[in-house]
Amino acid sequence: MIKFVFECMSNDEPGESVALIFRSFLTGITDNHQAEFNTFKYLGRGETFRTYQGFDRSVSFSFKIAAFSDKEMKALYTKLNHLASQMYPDYSPTTRFMRGNVIKLTIGDYLYRVPGFLESVNITIDDNVAWEIGLNNDMRELPQMVSVQCSFKPIHDILPRRATVND
Numbered sequence: 001m002i003k004f005v006f007e008c009m010s011n012d013e014p015g016e017s018v019a020l021i022f023r024s025f026l027t028g029i030t031d032n033h034q035a036e037f038n039t040f041k042y043l044g045r046g047e048t049f050r051t052y053q054g055f056d057r058s059v060s061f062s063f064k065i066a067a068f069s070d071k072e073m074k075a076l077y078t079k080l081n082h083l084a085s086q087m088y089p090d091y092s093p094t095t096r097f098m099r100g101n102v103i104k105l106t107i108g109d110y111l112y113r114v115p116g117f118l119e120s121v122n123i124t125i126d127d128n129v130a131w132e133i134g135l136n137n138d139m140r141e142l143p144q145m146v147s148v149q150c151s152f153k154p155i156h157d158i159l160p161r162r163a164t165v166n167d
Helices: 070-087
Strands: 002-009 017-040 049-066 103-107 111-124 145-154
Touching (some): 017 070, 017 103, 070 145, 103 145
Antiparallel strands (some): 002 017, 002 103, 017 049, 049 145, 103 111, 111 145
16 A cells, blocks of 8 residues: 655645545556657758757556545545546636646655646546445445546656766
């Protein structure tokens, strides 16, 4: 079991955030680093030339979360809905302009409070998962376990550069 923390940063109050902490089972993580090159050809030359343009990084991961009690069920779905809402725009109260949402992501010690934004949040209800049947008035008819797949784009807060042997 690993702890996921999504710190949802406030667009209106710098330094303020809401932490969404999920006790979960990690089922996969992919940290993709990709170089970008511009290609061109010179007249009279058969080979392709390239100039370095930069790089891109994307982190995708999946995790399973489960509710083991009535109280956990309500809290789990509240946090899950808040996480999914990070895909939706935020609007400035003064200008009414649409804004994106920045988060800080923690996955154990692999990523610690890394700023960036979520590209996607996919929620899957697996086959053969038990559902709460809502016998009391406070409960809803919801699955007790869900799988979540996320894609995250880090915004580096340090200057990314090639490592040397002494680093």
